Amino acid sequence: METAAPSNPRRIRAIAPVIVWMVLPALVIFGAVYLVPLAKLVAASFFRDGALTLSNHLDLIGSASFRDIVLRTFKMAVVVTFFTLLLGYPAAYFLSRLAPRRAALLLLLVTVPYLTSILIRSYAWIVLLGPTGLINRSLLWVGIVDEPVRLMFNMTGAYIGMVQIQLPLMIFALYAPMQRIDRTLLNAAQSLGGNRASAFFQVFLPLSLPGVLGGSTLVFLSSLGFYVTPALLGGTGDYMIAQAIQVRVSNLADYDAASAQGTLLLLVVVLAFVLLRRRLTDGISESAAPAATGQRVGNGLRTERMPEAVAQRLHPFFRALSEVLTWLRLPALYLAMAFCLLYLVAPMVVVVVLAFSDAAYLTFPPPDYSLRWFRAFFSDQRWLSALWFSTLCAGLAAVLSTLIAAPAAFALVRRRFPGRLTLYLLLISPLVVPRIIIGVAVLFAFVPLGISGTPIGFILAYALVGVPFVVVLFVTGLRRFDRDLEMAAAGLGATPARVLSTVTLPLLVPTIVSALLFAFIAGFDDVELGLFISGPNATPLPIRMLENIRLEISPQIAVVGTLLFAALIGVFGLHLGVSRLRGLRRRFAKKMILSGTPPRPGAERGAKP
Amino acid sequence: MIDLNRRKFLATGAAAGGAFALPSLLSAPAIAQSLSGTGQVVVYDGGGAWGEAKNIAYFEPFQAETGIEVIRQPSGTVGSLRAGILAGQPAYDVANIGGSSIDGLARDGLLAPIDYGWFNAGDRDAFNPVAAGEHFVPALFYSLIIGYDADRFSSNAPLNWGDVWDVDVFGGGRSLATGAWGPDGGTFEAALLADGVPPDQLYPIDWDRAFRSLDRLKPEIIKFWESGAEAVQLIADRQISVGSAWNGRISGAQEQGLKIGGSWDQGILQWDAWAVPTGAANTENAMKFIAFASRPENQAVFAQNILYGPTNARAFDLLAPDRAMLLPTYPTQRDKQVVQNYGFWNAADAGQEANYARAVIEWERWLAGAR
Incomplete structure (x- = not known):
């Protein structure tokens, strides 16, 4: 590989200028709005009564309740990651087998959970899961149970809520790399005597592991920050570390205690990363990708050996499974996808019904229907300006975080330089550092700059929390990237810029779109940063919603969710229309032009799974 | 004089709205402070029915009487409030703070002393059962x-x-x-x-x-x-x-x-209290707002619109008994x-x-x- 580590050890310190330029924008913004203020906050937690001390941290480590909270939080994050993977993998597999345009439509639907505030969504879950809820009523009616099953206000409820909100992230992280796996390999495996299922286990599964790693990293780390969902849907003891930290910041205004806890949480995560660093540096390096050419298969397998070995050991089991799955494959896939969509969309259906309620409070089904809450929304300038403010700031922030994080991800994957793992950890750390602590830190950074309570401040802060999503999704996307296509273009005389614009970026479209989307959502859904940097002329939608639901939950916020859902359906329709038009044009164009651009990988793929 | 007329008008208006105007109030010290001013004041809103009741009782009439524009700012938390003051840019000119958090903020010098010079005579001493303090003025009771x-x-x-x-x-x-x-x-x-x-x-x-x-x-x-x-x-x-x-x-x-x-x-x-964070951009307007919100007739309008108890006990004189008996501080x-x-x-x-x-x-x- 041409970018491998220089052989001369003395040159290791000299990092190529091009790498510096790729990484610098991200580092500058991180340094200014995140690292420096955060470091001050963390430093403060090492002082007690003006003296340098470790006692704040040692007290915590010694406290049984803190260990209990940390353990519970990690356990919860592991379980959530497991279930999102279990549900998300078949769904992403299903989507990856569709024609990209059709998949895009379904992927759009997958983002539905992000359209509503957590509070209204949790009410929707109560409607569905409660003792007199739709699920229990159906179970009783069918006769599966004799009395209502407790599905909420216990860990089950918390998991149902948390897995739903993380599922879209997992599906997106899995989809982009899966979509680029060369299906001819599967055909090859089958032609060599394997059945469809064994071809899947031997070929597809190992090739999809970068997506599994990336998706699991994102889901696991962001699950550590859960507190509203377990607080609303969980039981009496489901108390998470993010909640303990939130209480210390919001109610006690004790930033030292909060940052001591945040520091320890971060430390545990960093420790885990360091222990796993071998796998992780492999994980962020470009493994010699698609096992298409003989030379590379050997290299490529190195990182995948472990699962393959496991697969070998489990061979008899897999064979039996393969036989079954070969027959059940299609129905099972359709069923898995349908279940995912139902799971993701069901609460939204309740929300839409609630939006048309005539009642002043939440009750399902509504006693009567009217448009009163829509009228109230559109006649209140404050709602409209908050909606506009959030859309604008989160949108620009998504672009900014993609612009700064994508080059850094390229550097991480394609270059070798000292401190790569550190850089990776730094860029994804905003996922682990509790959002509310970041809120305090950015406030202290922004006030001297005069940008607290301004759109600029919001764009920077939102970009910061969007970066981890962009980095992980790009690293995931680039790992399964077929460099041969780039080399071919370069070999044919294309300049690097032309290679980037005509080969690399078009191939990365699914990755770019998911990165923009999740960076957007990271800002658009944010409450904690908004609590700290809002101002008279800068109030985002979630803060407006929070104001509306603290004391009374009216159907008003269901309207916001419904409008966003309608916008999504609108985009859906538009997309459908445009792709139909494009299809017509392409058919026409094909007749006119004989030679074309290099075929898109997977273009020969069937449209049906 | 204009203020006096307005005051009388308000009292009558409240009576017409089902409240009582007892003689004790009409014979109260006659000169009301003029709170006229310019610019704006950023006030904690609270949202929902609470925010609406504040809007009717305080925000709109204050704006009409003084010419000072009220900016309704969504609520934050004690943590975000303290951080804003420490950073030098408080989120509000007039904050609404839970009684349990006042002492800590005041002790650390994060609240400006209330300027009772803007208060109408008699208002400061009418606060009951919790007295108005050096750095805070009780805003409402709830239970x-x-x-x-x-x-x-x-x-x-x-x-x-x-x-x-x-x-x-x-x-x-x-x-x-x-x-x-x-x-x-x-x-x-x-x-x-x-x-x-x-x-x-x-x-x-x-x-x-x-x-x-x-x-x-x-x-x-x-x-x-x-x-x-x-x-x-x-x-x-x-x-x-x-x-x-x-x-x-x-x-x-x-x-x-x-x-x-x-x-x-x-x-x-x-109870919650009004307070003015140290370093607030519009401190004088904030003091005027608090003085306005401490007048019994305005607190009575507030209690007409939401069942939170007035902190200026004289507001009870302006409320009809059937409304007053629903309030947490009704004797x-x-x-x-x-x-x-x-x-x-x-x-x-x-x-x-x-x-x-x-x-x-x-x-x-x-x-x-x-x-």
């Missing part, structure tokens, strides 16, 4: 009371915390405020009152006894509520039959026709309740931890089974 399913308990209703704990007589699930809020959820006081501690011996809180009492109720607790809205929603959805809830939430639900009952007996009376109601002792909650214990912070740590230990 953490017993809420119950009025359909289920139509004849024999749970009246006090002892009844809430009595799961044999009053069946069904329970919910209390999360103890992670320290004093603000009133859960520790409720547990002690249920265990038979007389109201005048509540403080200092006996932590062991409070948690033993909570241990007894825990099996029946479906969940600890995390927002004022949730407390009532849990009853409305029949998830629980009895629990703690704020009086304003219960009366709000009743106004919407929900069958939810409330009992003032052993209610825990709490016969007030006597049934316990005023939460913020002095205790702000004091540090032997381990140098303020009691409100200790409550959170004890609560987390209890949840972890480590007590």
